[in-house]
Amino acid sequence: MRKKFSLPLVGLILFGFISPFVFTNYISQITLLWLMVLFAVTWDILGGQMGYNSLGNITFFGIGMYVSAVFQISLFADVGQYTAAFGGDNTPFTDAQYFQGLIGGMALAAISCAIIAALLGRMFFGLRGAYFAIGTLGLALAVSEIIATWDWVGGGSGISMPVFPYEADQKSQMFYWLTFVLAISAFLFVRWLYSTRFGLAINSIRDDEDKAEAMGVHTFRHKAAAWTIAAFFLGISGALFGNMSGFIEPLEVAFPTITFGIFMVAMCLLGGKGTLWGPVVGAILFHVIKETTWTYLLGWQWIALGVIIVVNVVFFQQGIVGWMQEKWPEKFGIDVDDSMSIEPAKAATSAVKDNG
């Protein structure tokens, strides 16, 4: 099928390439921006396109972080001993060991999160609507509680991650590029995904699950696959964030239900859920507003966040991109790709061919 040239996409990628050289002082903020884009895009696979509002996607972020941490440490040290020292254990990691651990940890985090999502899907995707949202919220709380009482992985006092072997400047550069590539590849992946039959299938689940099932869409498999994809990317992002922050613990860093977990939902709502660009627009807008105004609100920022969610949900359900699609359908509306539909003539010839 033909791919259309997309100006905003090129702009986004260009911004990503240029910004570390132009905005050198804000590199950690922009790294966080890419992380937010990733959060919003992966949340929208379920929340927007499939209509399953998960309040616990942050679970995979945390699981990825812990899997990666345990793997990185266990390669060269005993995990129980390392964590028992409450971060005081300065087991020296050589350069090679650090990078082996990082790459392996990211891969393992992605794979194990995908597997866990597929398994949990078995349990959660029989739930619909409100039950799914509450169940996933409970999932995030339960996993963080379990990890907080599990001494082998440091319990509530956390793990201090292996130290980056070079200078701090190089560290922020490296993690910038890694998050940037991750976010863009996630975006390109879902962009492709929504243009396939899979995208249509999950949209049909959102519109009417029972009818979709009656029409022959294997709804359960599609739902589990969508969650697995989201978990895959979130797992990698967790591994990256854990190494970036240098210290992980269950409540604030690994399973921040109250911050990142809510930001994902708020960003998608703001940008317009169920649209391709909505999460990206929402994430960028949200992050920029947050970074510029947050510190001046003196504790009221959380109330502002809650009010944003309520006002957004009650008065502005379609979000920015959704509103633009309604306002200027000829510019931003959904266009049907003709090459996807089976034309009558083509169908007839293929039928003739099949009959020999």
Added chain:
Amino acid sequence: MISNILLLVDQYLLNIQLLLDGIFVGSIFALAAYGLALVWGVMNVKNLAQGEFVIMGGYIAWFLSTKGLHPILSLPISFAIMFGFGWILYRTIISRVIGKDMFISLLATFGIAFVIQQALNIAFGPEVQVAESGFGTTSLFDGFVTISSIKVVAFVLCLILAGSVVVFMKKSRMGQAIRATAQDARAAKVMGIDTERVYAFTFALNAAIAGAAGVMISMIWNIQPFYGVPHSIRSFVIVTAAGFGNLPGVIMAGLGLGVVESYGGFVIGAEVQQAIVVGMLLLILVWRQILMRRHRQALK
């Protein structure tokens, strides 16, 4: 963990202690859950801010007790304030999400819950608070079982409150209107019932009941701005297990949850209490799925 179980078998009187504690706390859970069941059944709004209503009621009692008013006397005040709060909330926000996509009501109440948590945090700080009732304790069986009198008082208050709500729903004009609207909102409207007013009243009543439950919680347990989420989850566990419109079921499920939590806290440890609640939620959801699967097979 095993030693704790052995201790329960050995010192069987401990069971009485745990059972009583569970029942006293469970009756309060049942009260809060009854409010949720009411709103869910009448207007099909899944209120994720239920636990925050509870905590808010608790903070009203605690705040008045620091001003010198006994927490039990603040029960009607908390009831009235929460009723007004619920009414305002309905008029401003909830009335706009009724009848829309269910996620909208869910996310809207989620946002409300978030605002309440943070506002309480700013107003009263993140410390754990208890509204002191100043009541003593009673010892039974040579000091093996101790019961603080406030728990008994709270239990009795719960019974009175639940009983009066039931009588209200059965006998009063408004209660009948609520039940009629729950059965068929359109037909009720045709018959001349102001459903909008019924909805507002139901939501306000729910907030008031939850607030009253919060007063008890602040007396026999503790409150903190962020303790609302477990209470919301508890209410959902109870309503999901019992189904709405089933008052005996809600009471039984509430007491059962209280007992399970009390035993779980003793056997596994008090630090995993939230995990126990969430675990119960997951169990109930899985159980529900099994029931639904059986239902599906019957359709084949």
